[in-house]
Amino acid sequence: MDDEPDQRPEGRASRRASKTRQRLLDAALYIFNTKGVEGCAIEDITESADVGKGTFYRHFMDKQDALRTLLDFAADDLIKRMPPEQSPAISFEDRITQLIQAHLTFFTERSDLFLLFLQGQTMVATRSAAVPGLHAPYARYIGAIETRIAASLPATVLPEQKRQIASLLAAAACGPVTVGLSISSSKHDVIKTLDLARQSLLAGIKQVLLK
């Protein structure tokens, strides 16, 4: 017991390995967003990462494993942009603005991750049976929104309503991106629509709550 058991060795070799793993993830993200998750071959990824094909299988079980890793990472990135869970109680207007803002910077700074996130969201939504084990990041995502709005909502709001409002917020933040890009709006237009969605959501929730 001379040193911590969970200490990483961190030699040059293992550093090289993580670098390779990261190169593979970067390449996979790029390829998934270019040819599509199901439309691409493992070799497309390894080719793009400039590593041998076998190397992929040293780091990931299969394509879905890499996808899961990326979706987890995307969800983490998005959640990290949200206000801290135990931040001071502020008005729900401000809280909602903060949450939409998190999506907005996620979109502007990591649109590649956001696009994959949306791609996965639709895969899970439209054919969850075909993509086992991919729902987790989306459950975490909605959970993160829910806990962040919970404290700012009036105590009279039912738990079930909180989940609904969280869904509504996610829809207001994700929907305009999918719709906007599907009709080839510019990034700028998407951002404007997102802001419109924010305003609309604010007014809407206020009214729904007061009812």
Add this chain to the structure above:
Amino acid sequence: MDDEPDQRPEGRASRRASKTRQRLLDAALYIFNTKGVEGCAIEDITESADVGKGTFYRHFMDKQDALRTLLDFAADDLIKRMPPEQSPAISFEDRITQLIQAHLTFFTERSDLFLLFLQGQTMVATRSAAVPGLHAPYARYIGAIETRIAASLPATVLPEQKRQIASLLAAAACGPVTVGLSISSSKHDVIKTLDLARQSLLAGIKQVLLK
């Protein structure tokens, strides 16, 4: 010139052919929503339709051709549920409610078509280069919404804003479905969230317009 040149022959043979084509489309819709558009083989479709593989290629160029046909059909179905284009001028509140309602019945009555519609929307949004020729139904869809809200909006609204409000409405109608199903909400919950989105959109647009 004894009869119209564009008259269909409509013999037993061609009726049989259209029936086969329809069986293939039904099967394709089912398979696309089960295994995914890119995750399925042509034979999955012909197997499910119980026809020979070659028959598929007599009716469609390839998988994308069948997908395009289905997405066109889905957009038509959805647009047909909207109020008629030249219906009497009513308040935009009512018009928006009508439009959301159209999505709602589309979801309840043809969720298979809606799910494929959403799948295609994300394909086009996230990697349009990989799916050429699939944007058309979505452009028609947004156009349909736009013309239907145009007459009910104040004359002071800029054309550019109309397109934005149309996008917002589409997002409010599609977003909750994708988000809801991705976190495995029940159909009933999705419908409730859709109604919440309608109320929120009403309040929101009202406020945005008055600003």
Add this chain to the structure above:
DNA sequence: AAGTTTGTTGACGATGTAGTCAGTAGCGAC
């Protein structure tokens, strides 16, 4: 009925892809 056209079939060649594995290269311990 014989001939023509249209629709359907499934076996086939060509190609693509997944996942493996024996072999190589680089690193770290001694």
Add this chain to the structure above:
DNA sequence: GTCGCTACTGACTACATCGTCAACAAACTT
């Protein structure tokens, strides 16, 4: 140096899938 270990490689097997086509079947025409 050399030994062991870990990371990496890409040729290889096995299998899936594409799109074609010659043969067959059904429906029309004369």
